[in-house]
Amino acid sequence: xxxxxxxxxxxxxxxxxxxxxxxxxxxxxxxxxxxxxxxxxxxxxxxxxxxxxxxxxxxxxxxxxxxxxxxxxxxxxxxxxxxxxxxxxxxxxxxxxxxxxxxxxxxxxxxxxxxxxxxxxxxxxxxxxxxxxxxxxxxxxxxxxxxxxxxxxxxxxxxxxxxxxxxxxxxxxxxxxxxxxxxxxxxxxxxxxxxxxxxxxxxxxxxxxxxxxxxxxxxxxxxxxxxxxxxxxxxxxxxxxxxxxxxxxxxxxxxxxxxxxxxxxxxxxxxxxxxxxxxxxxxxxxxxxxxxxxxxxxxxxxxxxxxxxxxxxxxxxxxxxxxxxx
Amino acid sequence: xxxxxxxxxxxxxxxxxxxxxxxxxxxxxxxxxxxxxxxxxxxxxxxxxxxxxxxxxxxxxxxxxxxxxxxxxxxxxxxxxxxxxxxxxxxxxxxxxxxxxxxxxxxxxxxxxxxxxxxxxxxxxxxxxxxxxxxxxxxxxxxxxxxxxxxxxxxxxxxxxxxxxxxxxxxxxxxxxxxxxxxxxxxxxxxxxxxxxxxxxxxxxxxxxxxxxxxxxxxxxxxxxxxxxxxxxxxxxxxxxxxxxxxxxxxxxxxxxxxxxxxxxxxxxxxxxxxxxxxxxxxxxxxxxxxxxxxxxxxxxxxxxxxxxxxxxxxxxxxxxxxxxxxxxxx
Numbered sequence: 001x002x003x004x005x006x007x008x009x010x011x012x013x014x015x016x017x018x019x020x021x022x023x024x025x026x027x028x029x030x031x032x033x034x035x036x037x038x039x040x041x042x043x044x045x046x047x048x049x050x051x052x053x054x055x056x057x058x059x060x061x062x063x064x065x066x067x068x069x070x071x072x073x074x075x076x077x078x079x080x081x082x083x084x085x086x087x088x089x090x091x092x093x094x095x096x097x098x099x100x101x102x103x104x105x106x107x108x109x110x111x112x113x114x115x116x117x118x119x120x121x122x123x124x125x126x127x128x129x130x131x132x133x134x135x136x137x138x139x140x141x142x143x144x145x146x147x148x149x150x151x152x153x154x155x156x157x158x159x160x161x162x163x164x165x166x167x168x169x170x171x172x173x174x175x176x177x178x179x180x181x182x183x184x185x186x187x188x189x190x191x192x193x194x195x196x197x198x199x200x201x202x203x204x205x206x207x208x209x210x211x212x213x214x215x216x217x218x219x220x221x222x223x224x225x226x227x228x229x230x231x232x233x234x235x236x237x238x239x240x241x242x243x244x245x246x247x248x249x250x251x252x253x254x255x256x257x258x259x260x261x262x263x264x265x266x267x268x269x270x271x272x273x274x275x276x277x278x279x280x281x282x283x284x285x286x287x288x289x290x291x292x293x294x295x296x297x298x299x300x301x302x303x304x305x306x307x308x309x310x311x312x313x314x315x316x317x318x319x320x321x322x323x324x325x326x
Numbered sequence: 327x328x329x330x331x332x333x334x335x336x337x338x339x340x341x342x343x344x345x346x347x348x349x350x351x352x353x354x355x356x357x358x359x360x361x362x363x364x365x366x367x368x369x370x371x372x373x374x375x376x377x378x379x380x381x382x383x384x385x386x387x388x389x390x391x392x393x394x395x396x397x398x399x400x401x402x403x404x405x406x407x408x409x410x411x412x413x414x415x416x417x418x419x420x421x422x423x424x425x426x427x428x429x430x431x432x433x434x435x436x437x438x439x440x441x442x443x444x445x446x447x448x449x450x451x452x453x454x455x456x457x458x459x460x461x462x463x464x465x466x467x468x469x470x471x472x473x474x475x476x477x478x479x480x481x482x483x484x485x486x487x488x489x490x491x492x493x494x495x496x497x498x499x500x501x502x503x504x505x506x507x508x509x510x511x512x513x514x515x516x517x518x519x520x521x522x523x524x525x526x527x528x529x530x531x532x533x534x535x536x537x538x539x540x541x542x543x544x545x546x547x548x549x550x551x552x553x554x555x556x557x558x559x560x561x562x563x564x565x566x567x568x569x570x571x572x573x574x575x576x577x578x579x580x581x582x583x584x585x586x587x588x589x590x591x592x593x594x595x596x597x598x599x600x601x602x603x604x605x606x607x608x609x610x611x612x613x614x615x616x617x618x619x620x621x622x623x624x625x626x627x628x629x630x631x632x633x634x635x636x637x638x639x640x641x642x643x644x645x646x647x648x649x650x651x652x653x654x655x656x657x
Contacts, residue, residue: 063458064585095532110641114648117598121586124641139628237630242582245407245464252465258458290479290577294472300465304457 008255008307009266016274023277026151027200032059043276044169045227049243050250050268052220055213057251058193060260061118063214065107066221067243068129073099073225074182075133077106078142078151078235085148092151096226097219104218108211112175126244134237142235155230165227172220177265190290193261249296253303274299351595355610358643362614366621373624376473380501384571386590386616387505388564389583390609393590394516395557397608401520401533402553403600404459406448409561411470416440418474418564421483422576430490437566438559444470445558449551459554467584473483474577481599483575494571505567509612512560517605533600536616589640590615612638 024031049066056063076097080087103125110121112119144152155165180186188209193201229235254271257265275296282289366373373379392409399406416437423436450465496504520526528549531539540546569575594611596603615636622632630646 015621086421114642114645116644116648120592120598120644121641123589123592124637125631127637128641131630131632131637134628134630135634139630228482245467248464252461258461278645288476288479290475293468293475297465297468297470297472300468301451301462304461304465305451305455308455308457320475 007265009270010026011306012253012255012267012270012274015210016270016277019274019281021278023281023285027281029286030281037166039276039280040169040273041163041166042280043273044165045224045231046246046250046270046276047169047269048172048220049224049247050228050254050272051265052217052224053247053251054254054256054263054268055176055180055189055264056118056217057248057256057258058189058263059210059261060193060196061210061213062122062248062258063104063107063109063217064119064122064244065103065125065129066217067240068126068133069100069103069218069221070225070228070243071237071239071241072103072129072136073131073222074229074239075137075142075225075235075237077226078147078229079137081148081151082142084144085151089150089154091172093223093226096222098222100218100220100222100225101220104113104215104221105211107218108214111214112207112211114272115207130237130241137235137237139237142229144233147230148235152230152233155227165231167273168223168227172223173269180265184274185209185212190261193257193259195261246275246296249300252300254305255303255307257307271303336506350513352604352607352610353605354643354646355593355595355614358639359610359614359617362617362621364619366624369621370624373621375502378620378624380497380503380506382508382616382620383503383506385619386612387509387579388567389504389615390509390612391512391564391567391588392557392560392583392587393594393608393612394512395553395560396587397591397594397596397603397605398516398520398526398529399557400588400596400598401600401603402529402549402550403450403533403536405463405588406445406552406554406557407460407463407584407588408444408448408467408470408482409557409564410580410589411467411474412441412444412558413562413565413568413575413580414474415444415470415577416562417569417579418577420565420569422477424483424486429599430487433486433490434493434566437569438562441558441560441562441565442555443558444578445462445561446551446553448558449554452554453547453551471577478575478577484573486569486573490570491573492570494567494569505571508563508567513605513609520605525549530601533602534596535601554578586615586636589636593640593643 020031031036051068053063053066060067068185073096076099080095081092088308107121107125109117110116111118122234155163155168156162159167180189188199188204191202191204191210192206198245199206226242232239250272251272252258253270253274254263254267254269278295278299279289281294282292282295355508396406396409413480419435420433423433428436436554444466447464451457451462493504498504498507520529528539531542531544532546532549536546565580568580572579590611591603591608592598593614594603594607594609596607601618602624605614618635618639619629622635
């Protein structure tokens with residue numbers, strides 16, 4: 001099983017190398033280490049978000065509200081910063097994590113306590129959180145000139161030659177790697193995705209674990225809220241509109257099965273990188289950015305087709321729906 | 327490996343509590359609709375006016391048309407997130423045809439055929455290759471709208487013939503618009519299809535247990551394929567209506583409609599897990615969403631705030647019966 005997962009990531013990694021190779025035939029400077037570091041930095045936020053979405057998808061759930069959570073939390077920290085520039089940035093990040101946690105916990109409670117399917121809950125909160133951003137801001141924008149220099153500069157500061165944003169991404173990747181491979185919670189997340197009924201018999205509280213994964217994805221959404229706003233230096237209601245589907249696309253390309261139980265930290269990171277490379281490469285090889293949507297759409301379909309061929313070897317799961325209900 | 331669940335008792339007719347539960351769901355929707363209608367007429371003096379009410383219907387007719395086909399698709403256990411992208415692609419193709427000098431009948435034909443083709447493409451991927459529909463249609467959603475963006479970029483198609491305007495702007499009789507008539511006809515047709523034909527029974531059977539349906543001789547793949555084609559077809563028709571109403575095509579047309587359509591279907595009492603639902607519920611949900619958005623619009627509430635109400639409505643209406651059952655069970 002583990003060798004099989006590794007095989008899939010190596011496969012995706014090879015696809016990324018080929019992609020970079022193809023791009024550098026048209027634009028040799030693309031494969032420069034400096035430029036690749038830049039691409040990594042540009043993709044950091046998507047990678048972080050994809051990891052948050054991954055733990056949710058692994059438990060056979062989905063979080064459609066991540067982009068709206070990002071938008072709301074981003075507005076909260078931007079307005080706080082505009083009103084009280086003295087608040088230190090680390091405290092602001094903690095606030096972003098907490099606000100995100102609350103929004104995620106609302107999703108999680110509805111899924112856990114009321115047993116509403118997660119797609120319905122997060123479809124609702126997707127519109128509610130974005131609407132709440134409008135109510136909070138009164139429709140106004142927070143521009144760069146209202147943000148403090150620290151707010152904008154924090155993630156751009158270089159540490160050991162790499163921007164802080166990239167370091168945050170590396171830290172989050174490391175934390176998720178430990179969570180998924182070295183903790184009981186990580187094991188139970190996989191177990192629930194593979195077989196919820198068996199997990200109950202194994203003593204796992206399925207509902208509570210789902211609540212926790214929504215809290216995790218909420219915190220990730222909140223953290224990304226600060227990172228996004230300070231990167232693109234504008235907070236508005238339109239921030240990251242429709243981005244929830246990009247996050248899911250990164251997961252799907254990374255080989256995370258929407259049916260739950262299959263997927264890894266490496267896959268989610270590579271899936272996000274794949275999308276990041278495409279969006280970074282199109283302008284430099286003179287392809288209109290309007291092509292990006294169709295290309296990533298084709299990549300998603302191709303990825304599902306290839307992944308499905310792998311999954312089929314696991315044998316048929318009969319009567320999955322009935323299992324899920326009982 | 328896995329325990330086979332004990333055989334369940336299968337009654338010839340659905341027993342009473344289940345039937346009354348379905349009844350009360352639609353009753354709940356009626357109550358909500360009447361309440362919102364009453365609140366609206368108190369809140370704004372402009373609400374109870376035939377012309378206002380006629381305008382109101384444009385808020386839900388196009389999405390409602392897609393919601394009927396989507397309801398069947400969700401009942402069968404699948405989903406289609408690409409419907410809004412199909413609208414964009416079909417509209418773009420119609421725009422191209424206009425530039426080539428096509429007349430109104432050809433335009434309508436193109437819109438419908440492109441919609442049907444996109445639906446068939448989704449259906450083939452899901453049924454032939456056995457892929458999960460939610461992921462496939464996230465992919466085709468980017469692909470279809472992406473093609474529209476490649477063709478149009480930041481441009482727009484205009485110059486639709488004046489006879490084409492009838493579909494989205496025309497009235498059949500007094501304040502009754504063509505769109506509303508089409509919506510009502512589609513409601514009757516889909517109600518018949520789902521609740522009165524063996525095809526409808528097969529859709530429910532597949533949604534409740536695809537494996538058992540397969541062993542009972544239902545051609546699961548073919549039925550699902552037809553449902554994807556139907557959803558594509560309805561999106562094509564909706565595309566004709568929207569393009570005709572707006573009189574222009576941009577690649578961002580109908581952005582975000584897919585989530586509103588699904589909200590409508592779920593609000594209408596269709597189980598997102600498949601196997602249960604009714605067309606009457608979807609019709610009521612369409613009315614409710616139209617009433618909420620239009621009523622709030624009359625009160626000058628911005629669209630983004632309205633979406634809070636729609637989101638809350640969705641969660642509350644789903645959560646209410648569950649909380650109610652739990653409270654009664656607890657006593």
